[in-house]
Amino acid sequence: MNNRRSFFRKSAALGMGAFGINSLFNQLHAERFLEAERLWNPASESNEEYWSVIQDAYTASKSEIIILNNGGVSPSPIVVQEALDKYNRAAAQGPSYYMWRIMDKGREPLRQRLAKLAGADAEEIAINRNATEALNTIIFGLPLEKGDEVIGTLQDYPNMVQAWKQRQMRDGIVYKQLSFDFPIENKEQIVKAYADAITPRTKIIHVTHIINWVGQIMPVKEISQMAHARGIEVVCDGAHTFGLLDYKIPDLECDYFGTSLHKFLSAPVGSGMMWIKKDKIEKIWPLLCNSEPKSGNIRKFETLGTRSFPIEQAIGEAINFQEGIGNKRKQDRIHYLKKYWAEKAAQIPGVKIHTSLKPEFSCAIAGVSIEGMKPEELDGKLMKDYQIHTVGINWENIHCVRVTPHVYTKTSDLDKLVGAIEKIAKKA
Numbered sequence: 280m281n282n283r284r285s286f287f288r289k290s291a292a293l294g295m296g297a298f299g300i301n302s303l304f305n306q307l308h309a310e311r312f313l314e315a316e317r318l319w320n321p322a323s324e325s326n327e328e329y330w331s332v333i334q335d336a337y338t339a340s341k342s343e344i345i346i347l348n349n350g351g352v353s354p355s356p357i358v359v360q361e362a363l364d365k366y367n368r369a370a371a372q373g374p375s376y377y378m379w380r381i382m383d384k385g386r387e388p389l390r391q392r393l394a395k396l397a398g399a400d401a402e403e404i405a406i407n408r409n410a411t412e413a414l415n416t417i418i419f420g421l422p423l424e425k426g427d428e429v430i431g432t433l434q435d436y437p438n439m440v441q442a443w444k445q446r447q448m449r450d451g452i453v454y455k456q457l458s459f460d461f462p463i464e465n466k467e468q469i470v471k472a473y474a475d476a477i478t479p480r481t482k483i484i485h486v487t488h489i490i491n492w493v494g495q496i497m498p499v500k501e502i503s504q505m506a507h508a509r510g511i512e513v514v515c516d517g518a519h520t521f522g523l524l525d526y527k528i529p530d531l532e533c534d535y536f537g538t539s540l541h542k543f544l545s546a547p548v549g550s551g552m553m554w555i556k557k558d559k560i561e562k563i564w565p566l567l568c569n570s571e572p573k574s575g576n577i578r579k580f581e582t583l584g585t586r587s588f589p590i591e592q593a594i595g596e597a598i599n600f601q602e603g604i605g606n607k608r609k610q611d612r613i614h615y616l617k618k619y620w621a622e623k624a625a626q627i628p629g630v631k632i633h634t635s636l637k638p639e640f641s642c643a644i645a646g647v648s649i650e651g652m653k654p655e656e657l658d659g660k661l662m663k664d665y666q667i668h669t670v671g672i673n674w675e676n677i678h679c680v681r682v683t684p685h686v687y688t689k690t691s692d693l694d695k696l697v698g699a700i701e702k703i704a705k706k707a
Contacts, residue, residue: 296385297362297595298392304599307358308336312603327690330612333604337687344666345692350491350519350644350683351670353545355597362596363547366589382588386581389591392598393552398527403560405553405580406591410518411438412566413537413553416580417514418442420563423482425451430476431485433458433675434492439485439516453480460676461490462635466498470505483512488531489519492677494617494634494644496524503532512559518542521552523613523643525606528554535559543613543643543685546597547590553580609686613643616684620693621645627697629704633679646672646679649704654680657703665699 297304315332334340339354346354355363369377386406394401407413419442423429429443433456440456447454457472473484484506486497503513515533520526522544528536536554540546555563561575569579601609618636624647625632633646649657654671657680661667669680684693 296382296388296592297599298388302599303358303362303365303596304603307361308356308600308603311336324615325690326612330686334687334689336600340687340689344662344668345695346668347682347684347688347692347696348668348670349685349688350494350542350681352539352541352548353543353685354687355541355545355547355593356600356687358596358600359545359547359593362593363589366592370589378588382592385592385595389595392595396598396601397521397552397554399529399554400557402577403554403557405555405577406594407551407553407581407583408549408586409541409551410436410516410537410539411551413551414439414514414516414535415442416553416566417535417537417555417563418446418485419566421483422562422564423450423452426453426480427483428453428455428478428481429483429485430455430457430473430481432456432487434461434490434495434677435485435487436491436516436518437674439487443485458676459495461493461495462633462640463495464635464637464640466501469498470501473502474505477506477509477511481509481511483514485514485516486533487516487518489523489642489644491519491644492672492674492681493646493679494519494641494681494683496520496640496642499531499533503534507532519644522601523610525610535563540594540597543609544594544597544601545685546594549587549590550594604686610642612686613684614638614641616688616690616693617641617643617645617682619690620682620684620697621647623697624700627701627704629707630700631679633677643685644681644683646677646681647700648679649700649707652703652707654678660703661696661699664703665695667696667699 311332315329318328336356339346390401390404394404443454446452486499486502488499489496499515506513513533514535517536517538521538534556538552540550541548560577565572565579567582569582621632624630629650631648635641654673658669658671661669669682672679672681
């Protein structure tokens with residue numbers, strides 16, 4: 280009898296997931312976060328005492344290497360790691376029961392909380408594995424015909440570029456790519472470039488909210504308004520902005536949106552989200568099979584077969600963690616960290632910063648190069664000689680090393696980065 284009671288208590292706890300009173304966030308972090316609030320000084324730009332509490336909530340803050348490639352994938356805080364471990368251990372005891380009959384019931388509460396964070400209707404939110412899956416579903420699901428035009432850029436993410444090229448090969452659509460020389464601190468210039476490329480056959484504009492290579496923020500709202508005035512729909516790649524910038528998806532005025540939750544939201548690796556404006560859902564074909572492919576139910580995009588329910592459910596604790604900090608505070612902090620190192624590095628002879636330092640045009644990601652040195656050489660030296668992990672970028676007209684801090688990044692680590700760049704530049 281005691282084992283039976285324990286079984287039902289365990290099942291109930293799993294079913295409540297991250298959104299019950301006994302969430303792991305409440306157990307592990309809530310009290311510390313409340314204490315940290317007393318350290319917050321609105322007049323301070325840095326608030327290092329407050330942020331030290333947040334840093335301690337990440338094991339990555341104590342890593343043997345300095346991790347500055349959070350634009351690729353971000354480490355999860357301890358609470359998300361613990362949640363994933365809890366769900367994995369439960370699933371291992373009987374996947375067909377705990378996954379399909381217990382954890383699966385947690386998807387609807389998770390959808391509601393993601394929708395709240397996104398400022399959207401829950402009936403517009405689908406949960407999947409990453410931005411590529413979300414956006415490829417949209418790209419391949421749009422009812423485009425031979426001769427229909429799509430406008431994107433050479434600086435968009437490769438998986439989206441290749442998806443549009445595949446549609447061009449398969450269906451005969453016309454895929455046009457603009458090219459930008461970033462940084463650009465003029466929204467009108469960017470909007471005009473898209474507008475000038477439009478023809479009577481243009482159906483879709485694909486825009487990347489933050490250009491992953493160098494961190495340029497694109498004016499999605501203004502592009503959407505321009506496009507809609509001409510009867511054109513907009514697909515937005517929000518892989519690098521959800522959980523970073525303080526915005527609501529509907530505020531962008533786009534029609535379709537995809538993101539990875541394992542970047543700045545710090546959810547488990549392999550978690551993503553798709554948003555489609557409600558009146559557009561019906562016409563989008565699901566990428567994978569569904570019994571009602573032409574329905575207006577957003578859940579038709581979640582027929583993924585067997586997948587990791589533990590990963591999906593652990594997203595909830597990442598949302599709790601995000602809300603414990605606050606969107607605006609998080610955006611301001613990560614912009615501060617980007618500006619902190621980039622302003623210093625820009626003063627070093629031979630060093631170039633490839634990203635605007637103004638908050639309306641960039642956040643988190645910045646590119647850096649040293650005259651006479653290839654990006655892969657600088658990236659290699661930073662890792663080999665200083666144990667600083669970045670990523671060398673050689674894509675179209677962009678050649679630099681991408682540096683991306685996160686909330687767990689310490690300013691002392693960024694001081695080490697600047698010191699390393701200075702030493703390398705002197706020898707270049």
